[in-house]
Amino acid sequence: GTSGEEESTTTEAETTATTEAAPTETTEAAPTETTEAEEMILTDVGVDLEAGTITVGLLSDLTGVFSALVQPVVTGYEAQVEAINAAGGINGLTIVLEIRDTGYSVDTHVQQYNEIKDSVVALGHSTGSPHTVAINQQLVEDNMFAVPLTWYSGWSDPALNANLVPHGTPYCIESMNVLGYLTDQNPDAATVAIASNAGDFGEDSAEGAKLAAEALGLEVVYDGQGKVNAADEATLAEVATAIVASGADIVWVTTSPGAYSGIYGQALAAGMTALWSGSFVAWNFGFLGPDSPIRDAIQRDWTFAYPIAPWSADNPGTNAARELIQAYDPEAPPYEYYLEGIVEAQLLEAILNAAYDSGDMTRAGVLAAAKSLESMSWDGLAPDQSFVGEPNDTVQRLVNIVKPSAADLEAGGSGLELIEANYTSDIAAAYQFDEACFDAGFGG
Amino acid sequence: MLAVENLEVVYNEVALVLRGISIEVSDGSIVALLGANGAGKTTTLRAITGLLDIHAGDVTKGDIHFDGVDITDELPSKRVRRGISQVMEGRRVFAEMTVDDNLKAGAYINTNSAKVKASYDRVMTMFPRLADRKTATAGYLSGGEQQMLAIGRALMQDPKLLILDEPSLGLAPLLVQEVRDVIVDINSQGVSVLLIEQNANMALSIAHHGYIMETGKMVMDGDPKKLLKDEDVKEFYLGVKASGEQKSFRDVKHYKRRKRWLS
Amino acid sequence: MRGRPLLYTSYESDQAIFNTMAKKVFAGLGLLVLVLLPFNVVPGLGFLAAGDWLRLLSTVAIFVIGGLGLNILLGLAGQVSLGHAFFMGVGAYVAAVLGGDPEGVRLGFGLPLWIWLPAAGIVAALIGIAFGPAAVRVRGLYLAFVTLGLVFVGDYVFRNWISVTGGAEVGRTFPPLQFRLWKEEEPLIDFTSDGAWLGIELISEAKTFYFVLAAALLFMLLAKNLQRTRIGRAFQSIRDRDIAAEIMGVDEFRNKLRAFGISSFYAGVSGALLASFVGTVIPSRWDLFLSIQFIAIVLIGGAGTVAGVVLGTSFVILLPRVVQDATLWMQDVVKEGDSLLATLLDLVVATDSTDFGLVNTLPGIGPGLSVFQLNQVIYGLLIIGFLIFEPLGLYGIWIKIRNYWKGWPFTY
């Protein structure tokens, strides 16, 4: 294309006037499927009215440490986009995905962004927090929005989110919800042990847990915020020892699935019994398999909160999503991350439709459309969310409380049983959100 | 016993090093193979024992028979099992292993422990110096000690044919005589020997037959006694003047150099 | 006949880096091509003028500097170090602290590039020298593992020293590539924004490219000179025969320390440039894999030569992109269908979950590997294949080609 000479910092007005003038003209002569829209659709990069395509980028970790999570997200995304296209696309325009593997490396993320930035209208998702921060400045310059594929509460911070469209419940709100739920159910619980990965993911979650503990009157008997390093076995043993020593009633650990099960296993081996939870990212349906040694124990001990519905939830949105995946890939195991991909793709669809309706499909137009999405509904697949207003208004506080269930797994589900949909605890609901729960110091 | 016929060897697919040589070692004999540096003696040995491949060498013509069997393309380990052992040029002891372990490695193909013991004892009596240093790390032995170890290691295989590549290199005069005696001794026990040497005097004094090669070709062969009398052999291999007296190194002239300078 | 007679009128001309006319011409042409790259005028190389390719080439230039450093240690002095990533990290954080935003969340003094860049190298070198005595005590592979320890200790420090590094999974931003005389607001030369230089419009990627290219060329020159002078020879003699070298008068200890220091200097500079170039770096960037990548660079290029480092770096850095483009292309061809090629490829490529194929075009699960996984596998295979078929490295291939043409038309 026109890479190289292209101006990436031109203003909106200039863009429409100068670049891509040709395609704009051809809209009049465009095939009829560009609907009866007489008004001109403004475009710049990534939307080709002549070819009838909208190109959207996905920066996904497909071979790195989170590939087991991100691969199904991308598959779900693709499935949904295929469905959208089959149903006529965005008013006749086909969505084309430009998928790039970042391998969960910041360098590669930035490099891949630069490879696709001149051909896409927006980023359907961007895996990883420092990774997304690393391209944030360029996103602003390029007038593109991106959906961060992480749930850091700081994404709602105006300092960061000019071009970000975060969806789902932030980690810290998730903590508040689950701890609220657990103390509701177990009024005797008096102490909590908290441990987490370092960084936005773990520490945002841990901060949330601490805020919740304070509000709920739980005593924090071990604070292992930032102490877990999933790739360092020694930290798992250290944290497990400390958790056991603390004798907490509730344990909140936020880390990767393997590390979570490792800490849990070592605590079990030391004879500890407690209520266990942590960010849903730790969940993996392998833990419930018939051969898993902890199969029974986790059904007894674990509770999670999901930002989307579990696989076997029964509501229109989830039912449709499930069918979609099963049709797209009959081999696909039931797994919530497919649904996450669908959630993201539906969000994209809504944004693109809104942009089309506004007649402005330039990057800036699409970004504006995203930022003015009043109420987005996923029909139960995920709690509804608004993207307009102050952080305190837009931040998602609803979660789905789930518990591991072998029965669900055997019945063809993902092993997560929906206990309560669209749940929000009192502290989560009341929490005044005006800055990140945990300031990771991104961009500093 | 060993018959090399019309052998051609090429290195790296380009360098023709052996240009059709033939050697015969008959049962129970000692055969000497002499030749200037780079003549292809070691290459001949490699071809016989199957170690050319490591050096990117190939037999492109000719064949090698051992006891009537064509072994030209056999694996080296197979040939060792047939009874062909070698003392490689440059000692090549397993430096990080002890003297004993070196000998044990030599006895790898020999699974009969009584036989191994017998060979071991034989080596120890042959080279008392090694007996003193049984547990020493081979890499720290002196040059000559390493040479003894290399010879001893080959003897551990109880060979039918022993090929030695410059066994006298770096050995003290007395030891050269001893090695010579060892060779004669081994030979008297029924082992055929192919002896590659720079030390023509020593080699020809015990050989039953001698070959002389020059840049990949056999230039002369015959009865060692005759070879010892040959004028060229005398001049180029024995350092004896036409007059019959030994040349002195002090008399060596700069003539070659002058000649080069003039041209 | 062996080669052609080389006639020199003085040892000086024989010892020059480009000691033949052909070499001079090639070097000049090569430089010209590099300078013209961003202008899309070089036939066949037009695609390299795009921003993303210029970024890749800049990455190559930055890695060349680090690679030269390791080459001095590994290729010349024969010391295997797996700790190169650590020294790059040190350089990067020195740069970050000295050049970082004083008002930012992390420690920063806002000093200009001409201070933080050399300082990055110097501090890394000092740490390298401080570590040297321990490194000199152990030899060979043990040294490799001692230096591996550096990477892990470094990782621990980098994770925990949050005020400097930003901490795990967060990282920090680094000073941009801008030239200021002192802490003034506006940079004199800004390598990171689009605009005109001497009236010529350049995108930011081109400016960055020029800057790192110049740096890489400078370091190449220094490395080449080092290699062909007294100390470089001393390094090589230690590599080839350490005890003999000592007996011939080379102080093994001092020279190993020197090699560590110089190599760490290069690493520090390279790390600072890399961090500055990417902008945001998390501590795990300086991991074992980065060290290993540098070893691969040196070995694939052909240890011991400057040209080898350049070739090796290009291979290691550009290969993933080439493989990626190839696999993506394959995916497209198969998805398009129709052509003969597509039918052929379809045998190996699975387009949906029920189709048979070793590779599928789905990024998620499905039969066979995804194209992205294939990308990885091909990368691995190429590295292996390369070392198997050309153990002398890319430089070895180059020499073979050169000798072929030298001898032409008499090729044996």
Place this chain on the structure above:
Amino acid sequence: MALVSKRLLQRRADRSGPKDYEHLLQVDDVHLSFKGVKAIDGVSFHVDDGELFAIIGPNGAGKTSLFNSINQVYKPQEGDIIWKGDSVMGLKPNKTAELGIARTFQNIALYPHMTVTENMLTGRHVRMESGWLAGSIWLGKAKKEEIENRGIVEDIIDFLEIEQWRKYPVGLLPYGIQKRVELGRALAMDPELLMLDEPVAGMNLEETEDMARFILDVRDELEIAIILVEHDMRLVMDIADRVLVMDFGKQIAVGTPAEVQQNPNVIKAYLGEEVETV
């Protein structure tokens, strides 16, 4: 005789000042053992300027170990080694090189990946000065020094007649040429004492003659003292001024070749009866 270039002769002239020492090298009752093995067991001798001194002895007698002790690679437990009146004991090996002791090795110890010229230039290391930074920048003094020393090395290359191999990595050269390069590298150090460890082992007659000629030239033209360890008795007896005989680390005889040859102990331990035919 114009066998050696003026520059090399100049070096010889530079050395010929008044002497303030008794012997160039003096080895004084040296003992060296490794974990119970007595490699050197009380050896004493001296070497004077320009002398060609030979050491012979059975394998494992400790000859190489003696060289290594003089170079301080091995640290003798007892005794003293005195160079021009000062003890070298405790010095690092590279310091002995700076003093002017050069050496070749029993198993060729060249730098196989470097060319002949480069190998010889490493010999110049101790006689050069420029550091890594000066070298990296390649300006002024460093450059001048490099070119100057290249000239000296070229003289030696000429002297040893290995011009045609100049640019070859030595690892690829024939054995005989490598031995010659090794001699060249030692000569490049401007030594006053040259220690040669079996310089003609594995060489054919022609190569041995060449090497003998070079050794004699070095001694005669350049007036460098030489210690020669060699098993080739013809060579030793032909060219040595004095011979030391060792056995099991002990010194069993010293004297002129003629004396030593007749010594019954030497015959018994080393030469064997048939010395003439070997």
Place this chain on the structure above:
Amino acid sequence: MIPDLLILAQETTVEPSQLGFMVVNGLSLGAIYAVLALGFVIIFKATQVLNFAHGALAALGAFFIAYFATIINIPGRWMEGAPGWLQWSLSVVFALLASAAVGMLLERIFLRPMLGEALFAVAIVTLGIDIIIRTITNDLIGLNSLPMGDPFGLSQIGFGCEAGRFLGSIDLTDVCTVRVPYTTVFQLSLTVVLVVGIALFFRSRTGIAMRATAWDQETARAQGISVGRIFALSWAIGAAMAAIGGLFISMFPRRPGGVDTFTAFFAFRAFPAIILGGLDSILGALVGGFAIGFAESAASSYLTFEFLGTGFGGVVPYLVMLLVLLIRPYGLFGTEEIRRV
């Protein structure tokens, strides 16, 4: 059920023995490191190859075990009624054979052509292998972690338990001074058996042949040693050891979920153990493995001061290694390099 549990939890707030936990954890870690080190050392000892793909092989081996034992149930599917432990053991044997086969294949395809090349060039080849195996293994493992299907489950032996028993098999919720999972007992006994077996093997004729081959392949061949067979054998053993290491890693309590995409990284943690013991020493692998296991376990139990930050336990092995190397440059039992002129 949940409320019951809470009551239990409150009743059991007896201080568990941290020392006991540390020792048991150290033993289990030590076994893992020792087995990983053993596989690595064998390959190095016989072929002079630094196998960077060891971790990937461990993950692949663990996958094989999970695959045979739980997914396709081979040979269990043909032996209904046989005791579970027997079925599982046979599956493990099958998986080890598969791993060994992979090891031999890798050697034959990728490493044999590298015979005689520089050590580090070969090491980089193993790195390429690592990338390939890891990618393929990750693909095979898929999205969920795969448990090993071992018969030990969560069973433990308790020492000094409250219920009056001093020693015995216990419930998860019993209160004991020291608890040792069956899996740890299994790991320890298997490690001892393996080390003894391999040490004996190395003293044999094949062992000497392996060392000879490693030092000088050409000369080894000249002794009638089939270098190819030695290489294949050592890679087979090495890969099988890696698989056992992978199994150990992927068990309760360390990774009750089983093998996942992180498993492959674990082997790098065994490096200090390998070096501490000496790169080419079987005994060293054992001693190094347990020394490092204990050092790490002790550090993560006791060195938890705030100022040390996070993950100090993880660098302790490297610090121990550095310290030992400064005193003994070839590790505790490594062969010294021959250095002489």
